Amino acid sequence: MGRSPCCDKVGLKKGPWTPEEDQKLLAYIEEHGHGSWRALPAKAGLQRCGKSCRLRWTNYLRPDIKRGKFTLQEEQTIIQLHALLGNRWSAIATHLPKRTDNEIKNYWNTHLKKRLVKMGIDPVTHKPKNDALLSNDGQSKNAANLSHMAQWESARLEAEARLARQSKLRSSSFHSSITSQEFTAPSPSSPLSKPVVGPTRCLDVLKAWNGVWTKPMNDVSVANASAGISVTGLARDLESPTSTLGYFENAQHISTSGIGGNSTILYEFVGNSSGSSEGGIMNNEESEEDWKGFGNSSTGHLPEYNKDGINENSLSFTSGLQDLTLPMDTTWTAESLRSNTDQISPANFVETFTDLLLSNSGDGDLSEGGGTESDNGGEGSGSGNASENCEDNKNYWNSIFNLVNNPSPSDSAMF
DNA sequence: AACCCCGGCAACCGCCCCGTG
DNA sequence: ACACGGGGCGGTTGCCGGGGT
DSSP: OOOOOSSOOTTOOOSSOOHHHHHHHHHHHHHHOOOOTTTHHHHHTOOSOHHHHHHHIIIIIOTTOOOSOOOHHHHHHHHHHHHHHOSOHHHHHHTSTTOOHHHHHHHIIIIIHHHHHHTTEETTTTEEHHHHTTOHHHHHHHHHHHHHHHHHHHHHHHHHHHHHHHHHHHSOOHHHHHHTTOOSSSOTTSOTTSOOOOGGGTTHHHHHHHHHHHHHHHHHHTTOGGGOEEEETHHHHHSOTTOOSOOOTTHHHHHHTTTTSOOOOEEEEOSTTSSOOSSSSOOHHHHHHHHHHHHOOOGGGOOEEOGGGOOTTEEEEEOSSOEEEEESSSOOOHHHHHHTTTTSOHHHHHHHHHHHHHOOTTTOOOHHHHTSOOTTTOOOOOSSOHHHHHHHHHHHHHHHHHHHHOOOGGGOTTO
């Protein structure tokens, strides 16, 4: 059966909104809330489709929207999250307060995507194109790596969405929130009538995960600022100045205090990226080694995201090694991840999760990446152990951000 | 000055998911 | 179980302004 159009388009205005229309829409929503979008245009005296009104409101008129140039940190966050989530703009927008998914999408398509392409990086896989061309097998393996993290986040978002719907049922009306000036709290991608379900929690698992499985690296690389990743924003205050990779001992505080403020944990890749032409950008060979190192995986160990096994409050994963069930109704910290994964002994936690992420235990051949010292850090080369995987992963992100933040063609052998 | 090209962005379109009856 | 409506999401379009010729 055919689907009925969202509204009767006859006689409805299309195209750019006039200031008068904006004013009408704004006034109506401030007075009554949006309620049903379909019914809104008639009530507000607008010759517009309800969908158009919703879009106009969410992308332009909403008071909690930040407009203008994206900051470097926002760019980094977008790239990082895109590598993790792909074109899931609403999910990405969740982590960029006051930015809309549409704006992020546009910015990606018009700026960041082109920048990556220009540097020879596939904006889809976030890998160098020539590497992707090396072999189909390698490509699939590389894709599998990101899929590990994507599965985590997908599962997380689904559980979060369920919680959001539950909370929505309990929430007070939009009108009460709008009159109490609670504009700053909502997720950028969600209507104001939706409750705040902690957008900052979306990546808690990954944050905590990062904290857990990268901690050993801090021990060995904490002094090497040139290779390090520092944590900016709120997290920065909680970190040692020399900390290289976020270990969110206080992740709970970080994530909850993000409401209304800078809720995004930003990984600042402080390597030789700024003002230094030496090492800030990898040459082709070096970057390729890093990519290979990171991309080494065995698809045979893809963790299966057992959708049916997920209830509202938990995540279930099945890896080739172990089954994990993680409660989702909490904010994740490194510690809580540890305590909730007591199936895994602390001793091999890092290894297990690194396997989940990199799936390198099968072929265990990290010689390509591990044998080559990255100019980002220069520390650590070895034989495919967990620490090295951490290093490879770090190099991966450093690679992205160093390249993006130093788009100097002269430094890149790719062009 | 006129024209063309291109980049940026707001807005639209169609599909999909979810809740409800 | 199914149909339907509402809303969300991602892809795409098309307008507009700035720069180049």
